[in-house]
Amino acid sequence: MSEVYTKALKRCVASWRLLKSEAKTRRIxxxxxxxxxxxxxxxxxxxxKIVKPYEFQEKFYEKLKRLAEKGGLLVVQAPTASGKTEAVAATFLSQWVEEDWWLAPRLIYTLPTRALTLTSFARLSSYSRGIxxxxxxxxxxxSFEYGSTFAPKHYLYGGPIVASTLDAVAYGYVAQRVPGKFYNPRLSLPVSxxxxxxxxxxxxxxxxxxxxxxxxxxxTMLKPLILAGAVxxxxxxxxxxxxxKELANGVDYEYLDSEPVGRGEVEIDVTNLLSKKKLPDALGDKExxxxxxxxxxxxxxxxxxNTVERAAMCYRLLRESYPNKVVLLHGKMANIDRIxxxxxxxxENLVVISTQVVEAGFDFDAKLMITELAPLDSLIQRAGRVARSRGAKGRVLVFDVADPEPYASEFIEETRRLLLETSGDALKTSLxxxxxxxxxxxEVYTEPWVSLLKEKVTRDLLETEAYFRALRLFSFPPEEDFKLRRGFYVTLIVPEVYEQLLQQYILSQDVSSKLFKLLQCFKSPNKPVPVELNHEELQQLIQLLEKSSISVGFEELPHNIEDQQSKKTGKRKRKKTKKExxxxxxxxxxxxxxxARTYEVVCRPYKRKHRVAPLKIYVLNAGIYSKEEGLVT
Known part of the structure; x- marks a missing residue:
């Protein structure tokens, strides 16, 4: 292993540790x-001096060294807190120390969500400053890039190190998110x-x-890049x-896994799963x-x-028993409320009630975790938040679940069988x-089950395959829609949060009266309201919108509940309405x-006959969002 790489690796670890430690000390x-x-x-x-690289991290460098000349795919499987991020970043940054860019001139580090990408942006920034x-x-x-519908777009050009969501990268790859848009597009640049x-x-x-x-x-996206020589x-x-198998798509790859990691002792208790006790009711049990x-x-x-709705139910059940000690955290909260x-x-010591958002990139250490049954890989990620340091002790209680959503019931049942047959050891060993x-x-994800599930999206996959076949360099993208994920994402502005932030801004800085004009439209949109902003006013607006918004899959939105009166009986009843x-x-x-650097912002009333479009900005109806619980109806 290169001495320069070892030096860079230790510096990366030290930089991130010091940044985190100071942030915790200052509560910032x-x-x-x-x-x-x-x-x-x-x-x-x-x-x-106290950083000791793992053997796995030493091998990481050697694997990338072999791939550097011709390109290829490296698959890395290692437990949480094993130093994967430091290893790949240190390999890249060692080029800077050596003044020899033998691997690549740019690092594009992608993650599935904005929250995870923000954490990685902070880590990569600390590494860069340390070196x-x-x-x-x-x-x-x-650079931080997540396909924001508000902020200026860098299109992966913000710096030699880019932390990005995969969505932002993918839509650039397929020429739907490129510099110049469709006025003066550089359609091949993201691919290059x-x-x-x-x-x-x-x-x-x-x-x-x-x-x-x-x-x-x-x-399908990765294969041409790898064959073209990308690492x-x-x-x-x-x-x-x-x-x-799906991700590699028939491409040969190098594989690297880590030795068993040193972490605390975690006890897995499946007695509540065996007795079929479920949340949130079981939280009221004396034991x-x-x-x-x-x-x-x-x-x-x-x-x-597993769902926001049950998370809110657990929160309501426990908040009276532990005043000011219960925190609800999920993906349908305005950004500022999550922060x-x-x-x-x-x-402080807290009872944190959450959903799948804690499964990755959540740097939190609990002594006790109570979880609903989920597919085994989700349970491994959740249990990875317990007793993370050497010498620590923790416990995981697994409870039954009545409804498999949002997971496939087949994977839930296979995990149930595996946990009960091994008395929880399958989960413990996997940690x-x-x-x-x-x-x-x-044993959980078997070929027959996966093939059966994929049959349900055959049409979607064929449409995506056709899109890729029609895609050409230096050409406009095909007219058909491209989807990285089933469904699509929208950005929702919460008017109550926007108003609260606007009031706070008044106390600390000059605020344009035009931003209040938009607030009135957010709260009671009767007709289109155009507002012209200069560059400084737009920056103020973008800050407000970023903090007061929720980015969520449209399919994940809850149905609104309205009181409706029956025309026949005259009785009123609560009924689900469309998500729109x-x-x-x-x-x-x-x-x-x-x-002149001037912009027009238009707030238009939404009519239900209109189709909700991907990656657009919408405003929630007032009164739907709860500051305490988020978007739960």
């Missing part, structure tokens, strides 16, 4: 701290960047959807063989309540359920050994003068 978000963080070379050198301190030079720029970059897909298990649609699409790295802690109270005295408790909650996680984890996962009933208005932003 790492992203906020990055704005003012000055790094001490002496402290970095002291921290480096810069070592070399006594300015840091390499690190990817083909000449070190392209990383981390947390690959999160692309495993109910019908294996996204893994098939990703495999692609796919990383995960839980990688069933069938998921790997469970006593256990939560006991563990809360010395650590935090994590409760994970405020996440800041509390590292400064420490990735090879055994893959063996157990292969949640929407009050649509927001559009366009540049009207490049020279």
């Amino acid at each position: 978000d790492v992203l906020k701290l990055l704005e003012e963080w000055s790094i001490s070379e002496d402290r970095l050198r002291e921290e480096e 810069a301190s070592m070399l006594n030079v300015a840091p390499l720029p690190v 960047l990817l083909a000449t970059s070190l392209f990383v897909l981390d947390e690959a298990q999160l692309y495993q959807d109910k019908h294996y649609y996204s893994p098939a699409v990703i495999g 692609v790295v796919v990383m995960s802690a839980t990688l069933p063989s069938l998921l790997l 469970v309540s006593s256990l939560i109270k006991e563990e809360l005295d010395s650590g935090s408790v994590l409760i994970v359920v 405020v909650r996440e800041k509390r996680l590292f400064s 420490y050994n990735v090879k055994k984890a893959q063996d157990y996962l292969n 009933a949640l929407i009050a208005a649509r927001l559009s932003i366009r540049k009207i003068s490049k020279e």
